[in-house]
Amino acid sequence: MTRNPDRPLSPHLTIWKWGPGMLVSILHRVTGGALAVAGLGIFTWWLWAIAAGADEYQSFVECILWEVAGIPLILLVLVGLTWAFWQHMLSGIRHLVMDSGAGFELRINKLFAVLTIAGSLFLTALTWALLMGVWS
Amino acid sequence: MSAGESSTPLGQVRGHGSAQHGGEHWMRERLTSAALLLLGLWFVLSLLLLPRMDRLTLIEWLQAPSGAVPMALLIVIGFIHSVDGLKTVVDDYVHDEGSRLLFHGVLTFVGIGAGSVALFSLARIAFGAAA
Numbered sequence: 001m002t003r004n005p006d007r008p009l010s011p012h013l014t015i016w017k018w019g020p021g022m023l024v025s026i027l028h029r030v031t032g033g034a035l036a037v038a039g040l041g042i043f044t045w046w047l048w049a050i051a052a053g054a055d056e057y058q059s060f061v062e063c064i065l066w067e068v069a070g071i072p073l074i075l076l077v078l079v080g081l082t083w084a085f086w087q088h089m090l091s092g093i094r095h096l097v098m099d100s101g102a103g104f105e106l107r108i109n110k111l112f113a114v115l116t117i118a119g120s121l122f123l124t125a126l127t128w129a130l131l132m133g134v135w136s
Numbered sequence: 137m138s139a140g141e142s143s144t145p146l147g148q149v150r151g152h153g154s155a156q157h158g159g160e161h162w163m164r165e166r167l168t169s170a171a172l173l174l175l176g177l178w179f180v181l182s183l184l185l186l187p188r189m190d191r192l193t194l195i196e197w198l199q200a201p202s203g204a205v206p207m208a209l210l211i212v213i214g215f216i217h218s219v220d221g222l223k224t225v226v227d228d229y230v231h232d233e234g235s236r237l238l239f240h241g242v243l244t245f246v247g248i249g250a251g252s253v254a255l256f257s258l259a260r261i262a263f264g265a266a267a
Contacts, residue, residue, distance in 0.1 A: 003231050029225060036218035043214075044254040050194050051260035057191040089176055092169050099166065130184045 020113035027117075028091040031084035039081050082127050087120035161220065168217035175210040182206075195261055204262040211258060215251035219243050 049060035064074050094112050097103045103112055182203070186193055197203040226239040 032218075032221045033225065036222055040214065040218055040250065040254075044250050044257070047211075047254050047257035047261070050191055050198070051257040054191060085176065085180075089173060093173070096166065096169065127180060127184070 020110050020117070024091050024094065024113040024116055027087055028095065031088040031091075034081060034084045035088055038077065039084065042078070042081070079124065079128060083120055083124040086123040086127075087116065090116035090119050161223075165217065165220050165224070168213050168220065171209070171213050172217055175206060175213065178206050179210055198258065198261045199264070204258065207258055208255065211251060211254045215247050215254070219247035 046060060049057045064078065065072055066074055091113075094103070094116055097112070098109075103109055182197065183189070186197060198207060222243050223240055226236060226243070230236045230239055
């Protein structure tokens with residue numbers, strides 16, 4: 001579609017007043033992009049390594065645990081993707097509710113938005129606490 | 137009323153009715169999201185319930201139908217949902233129609249390509265990768 005450059009564009013991230021609703025909205029898009037690119041990338045690499053053989057899987061694990069100055073960077077990315085997974089799932093549920101026409105009252109909407117953030121942080125901590133139990 | 141060459145783009149499409157599948161992409165995003173809600177929870181809970189995370193345990197998990205079938209669904213639906221989502225982002229930020237179609241094409245190619253690698257890897261595991 002051709003755009004008439006004389007027409008104004010809708011306000012963007014730099015113009016909106018920040019609030020829980022718009023924060024969760026943009027987080028939904030950012031986390032979705034991260035999951036689609038980095039998440040599915042590592043997921044596919046993981047499946048390929050399991051299928052390829054013991055040596056390849058060992059290299060995969062070593063890459064995941066790769067440290068720069070004592071900091072396991074890829075592992076931190078995995079923690080970030082875990083948070084993205086939960087945030088996208090919770091804000092996705094919020095979007096499905098809103099698709100039905102519900103949850104637009106200002107207070108309820110704001111509360112749902114805040115709850116998705118609190119929930120995703122809690123579930124990320126819980127997931128990794130349990131994962132450490134599986135690994136050790 | 138005839139839609140001659142002097143008519144506007146809006147005038148040319150008026151009166152022809154809906155193409156009937158305008159909401160298809162929108163609805164597919166919602167349906168796949170509902171499926172991924174279940175499959176995503178299954179994936180995380182399955183990993184957490186594994187006794188250990190070594191390769192042989194993972195192979196055992198993915199060789200059983202209860203592991204292989206949901207994993208196949210997670211791969212297929214996960215890639216469809218991801219490509220749909222990324223295309224929506226492209227639609228919002230790429231205003232040139234040629235570039236937009238190019239991005240859509242690239243996303244479709246990369247999505248189906250990477251999804252096939254994931255699916256083939258799962259098949260190799262499920263049908264007996266060398267342990």
